[in-house]
Amino acid sequence: MNLSHFNKGGVKRRHFLKAITSAAALSGLPAWYLESNPLQAAENGGKDVRIALIGCGGQGRGVAKWASNFGKVVAVCDVDESNAAKALEMFAGAKVFKDFRKVVDSKEVDVIVNGTPDHWHTLINLAAMNRGKDVYSEKPLTLTIDEGRRVVAAARKTGRILQTGSQQRSDARFRLACELVRNGRLGKLTEVESYLPAGPRRGPFNAAPVPPQLDWEFWQGQTAKTEYVREKCHSSFRYWWEYSGGTMTDWGAHHNDIALWGMGLERSGPITVEGRPLVEMIPGGFTASSEYEVVYTYANGVKQICRSVANNRPDGSLATPVEQGKFGHGVRFIGPEGWIFVTRGKIEASKPELLSTPLGSDATKLYTSDDHMKNFMECVKSRKQPICEAEIGHRSVSVCHLGVIAMRLGRKLQWNPEKEQFEGDAEAQGHVAREMRKPYDYESMA
Numbered sequence: 001m002n003l004s005h006f007n008k009g010g011v012k013r014r015h016f017l018k019a020i021t022s023a024a025a026l027s028g029l030p031a032w033y034l035e036s037n038p039l040q041a042a043e044n045g046g047k048d049v050r051i052a053l054i055g056c057g058g059q060g061r062g063v064a065k066w067a068s069n070f071g072k073v074v075a076v077c078d079v080d081e082s083n084a085a086k087a088l089e090m091f092a093g094a095k096v097f098k099d100f101r102k103v104v105d106s107k108e109v110d111v112i113v114n115g116t117p118d119h120w121h122t123l124i125n126l127a128a129m130n131r132g133k134d135v136y137s138e139k140p141l142t143l144t145i146d147e148g149r150r151v152v153a154a155a156r157k158t159g160r161i162l163q164t165g166s167q168q169r170s171d172a173r174f175r176l177a178c179e180l181v182r183n184g185r186l187g188k189l190t191e192v193e194s195y196l197p198a199g200p201r202r203g204p205f206n207a208a209p210v211p212p213q214l215d216w217e218f219w220q221g222q223t224a225k226t227e228y229v230r231e232k233c234h235s236s237f238r239y240w241w242e243y244s245g246g247t248m249t250d251w252g253a254h255h256n257d258i259a260l261w262g263m264g265l266e267r268s269g270p271i272t273v274e275g276r277p278l279v280e281m282i283p284g285g286f287t288a289s290s291e292y293e294v295v296y297t298y299a300n301g302v303k304q305i306c307r308s309v310a311n312n313r314p315d316g317s318l319a320t321p322v323e324q325g326k327f328g329h330g331v332r333f334i335g336p337e338g339w340i341f342v343t344r345g346k347i348e349a350s351k352p353e354l355l356s357t358p359l360g361s362d363a364t365k366l367y368t369s370d371d372h373m374k375n376f377m378e379c380v381k382s383r384k385q386p387i388c389e390a391e392i393g394h395r396s397v398s399v400c401h402l403g404v405i406a407m408r409l410g411r412k413l414q415w416n417p418e419k420e421q422f423e424g425d426a427e428a429q430g431h432v433a434r435e436m437r438k439p440y441d442y443e444s445m446a
Contacts, residue, residue, distance in 0.1 A: 028347060032358040033176050040370045049377060050074045052109040054100045054124055056087035057234055059138060060115020063165065063373075065090060067113050067136065070377035077103045080234075081213040098215065101445070104128045111380060114138055117237045118244040119223055122147040123445040125162065129154045130446065134161040134380045136373065139253040140245070141393035145401050145420060146433035148394030150442070155390035163376035163386040164393025166257045168344070170372035176355075177333065177342040178262040183363045185354055186335025191303050192259045193332040196251040198308040199239055203285010205231045222436035231286070239286035241408075246288025247308060248407075249400040251329060256403075257388075257396035258331045258342070259304055261366070266392050269399060269417035270296035270304070275406030278308070294403035299417075306403060405431045 027039070049071030053064040056078040064073055064087070076087035077097035084096050097103050104112065104127045112128040114121060114137040122142050128135050141164045142148040155162050168174045181189060207227035210216045216228050223242045226232075231239075238244035245252075260266045275294035281287060289308075296304040309329050330343025338350035349355050369375035369387040379386040388396075398420070405428055406413055414423035422428040438444060 027172065028345070029172055029176060030355050030358075032356070033172070036358075037172065037175075037368060039172060049380060050108060050110045051113060052077065052103045052106070052111070053087055053091075053113045053115060054078075054103055055114060055116030055120070055138075056080075056083040057115060060113065061087050061090055063115055063136065063138065064113050066373045067111070067377070070373060071111065075103055075106065075109055079215040079218040080211075082211075098218075100124050101127060104131045104133055109133060111136065111377075117219075118249065119143045119237075119242070120221055122151055123222065123440065123442070125151055126154050126442070127445060129158045129160040129162065132158070132160070134376075136163045136165065136376050137393070138165045139393065140249040140397040140400060141253070141390070142397055142401075143244070144432060144434050145398050148398055149420060152390045152394050159383075161376070161379050161383065161386060162390045162393070163372070163379070164253075164388040164390070164396070165372070166253055166388050166393060166396060167372035168254050168258055169261065169367075169387045170369040170375060171344070172370060173342050173345075173347040174258050174261075174331075175366055175368065177331070177340050177347055178258065179359065179364065179366050180340060180354065181262040181333045181335075182264055182366070183359055185337065185357075185359075186333060186340065187337040189263065189302050189333060189335050191305070191334040192263065193334070194252070194255040194259050194304065194306045195309045195329045195331075196247050196255060196306065197329050198310040199247040199250075199288060199290035200236075200286060201279060201282060201290040202231075203282040205229050205285060220437075221440040222434075224437060236286075239288045239290075241287045241404075244288065245400060245404040246286075246290065248289070248292065248294075248306075248403050249397060252306065252400035252403065253393075253397050255329065255331050256304075256306065256399045257392075260396055260399065262331070262333050263298065263300075263302060263304075265298060265300075267395055268298075269395060269420075270298050270402065270415055271417065272297045272412060272414055273402045273406045274412040275403050276410060277407050288404075289407050292403075292407050294406055296399065296402070401431075 051067050051071045051073045052075035053060055054077045056076050073091040073094050075095045076084055077100050078084040079098055088094060088096055112133045112135045114124050114135060118140055121137055125135050125137050208230050210228040238250050239246055273296050277289035278291040291308045294306040330341055332339055332341040338354055340349045340354060367387045376386050413428050416423055
C-alpha cells in the first residue's frame with residue numbers, strides 16, 4: 001500500500017490512522033513504524049534509461065522485467081540461444097547478442113542487468129563499469145573474495161553505480177529488525193542465527209551431448225574445462241563448487257547480509273570462522289555441501305551461527321516445521337532482552353513490546369529503500385550510492401565465501417577483516433582467489 005499521499009495536514013487524522021492500521025495489518029509491521037516510515041510504492045519511470053540484459057535465464061528475465069518499469073530493455077545477451085529467444089519474446093525489438101563484450105561496448109546501452117551464473121558476475125561487472133555502464137548485478141556478487149576486492153576498486157575508480165541484488169535490504173521488515181537491534185532494543189547483542197535452506201543432495205550424473213543452441217565452452221568461462229553435464233548448467237549451477245557455493249552463497253547472500261546489517265558490520269567481517277558439512281555428498285553428484293553449520297565470531301564478541309535448514313526429507317517429501325527447525329530460514333538476533341526473528345513476509349519477537357514500542361526521535365535510522373530496482377535507477381540518475389553498493393555486496397558474500405572455505409578445510413580459521421586475509425594459514429589464503437582458465441581471465445575479458 002502506498003501511503004505517501006497521506007499527510008496529517010491533508011487528510012483527517014482518523015483517515016490517516018485507519019490507513020496506517022490497514023497497512024500494518026497487511027504488512028505485519030507495527031503501526032508506529034509505518035507512520036514514521038510510510039511504504040512507498042514503486043512507480044514507473046521514464047524510458048530514457050537504456051537497459052541491456054546479460055544472462056537471459058528465468059531469474060535474469062524476471063529482473064530485467066522489473067527494470068523495464070524504469071527504462072527500456074534495448075539488448076539481450078546469452079550464450080544459450082534458447083534463453084536469448086525467450087528474452088526477445090518479452091522485450092520485442094531488443095538487439096540480440098551472444099558475446100557480452102559487444103553489449104558493454106555499445107553506445108546505445110546505459111545500464112547492464114547481470115543475470116548470469118555466479119562465475120561470470122565479476123568479469124562482466126568489471127567490463128561494464130570500465131566502459132562507463134552502471135550495473136544491477138544478481139547476487140552473490142562474486143565467486144571469490146579476491147574478485148570482490150577488484151569489483152569494489154573498479155566501482156570507486158570509475159564512479160559507476162553498482163547495485164547488488166540482495167533485495168531484502170529494500171524490505172521494511174528487515175530494515176525494522178536491524179534498526180531495533182542497532183538501537184539496543186535487545187540490549188547488547190550477544191548472538192545472531194542465520195538459517196539458510198538446505199541444498200539438494202543428488203547424483204551421480206552422466207555426461208551428455210551439448211545442446212546445439214548452447215555455447216558450452218563460453219558458458220564454462222574461467223572454470224576448468226569439463227564435459228557437459230545437464231545438471232551443471234542453468235538453474236542447478238549453484239550446487240557445484242566450480243560455479244558457485246551452494247545455498248551458502250545463494251541464500252547466504254541474503255540472510256548473512258541482514259546479519260551484518262543488524263550488527264552494524266556491513267563494511268567489515270568476522271575474525272574467526274569454523275565450519276563443517278553435516279552430510280557427505282554423493283560421488284559424481286553435486287559438490288557444494290547441502291547441509292552444514294558455520295560459526296563466526298566478531299571483534300565485538302558477537303557470535304553468529306549459520307545453519308542449513310532442510311525443507312525436504314531424503315525421499316523428496318516436504319519436511320514438517322519441527323524437522324525444518326523452529327523458525328525456518330531467516331535471521332534471529334538475540335540479546336539479554338529477548339530475540340527478534342525476521343524473514344520474508346514475517347517479523348516476530350520473543351515479547352510483543354520489542355516490536356510494538358516505538359523508537360525514540362533520536363534513534364539511529366538506516367538507509368531507506370522500499371523497492372530495490374527503483375533505488376538503483378534513482379541512483380543512476382542522482383549518482384548517489386544505492387542501498388547495496390559494491391562494498392556492501394562484497395562484504396556480505398565474503399562472509400559466505402569464508403563459510404565455504406571453512407567447510408571445505410574443516411578447521412577453525414583466523415580472518416583479518418581489515419586486511420581481508422587469513423592469518424597464518426597459507427592453505428586457507430589460497431582459497432581467497434581462484435585460477436582463471438584462459439582466455440577467460442581479467443586481462444582477456446577486460
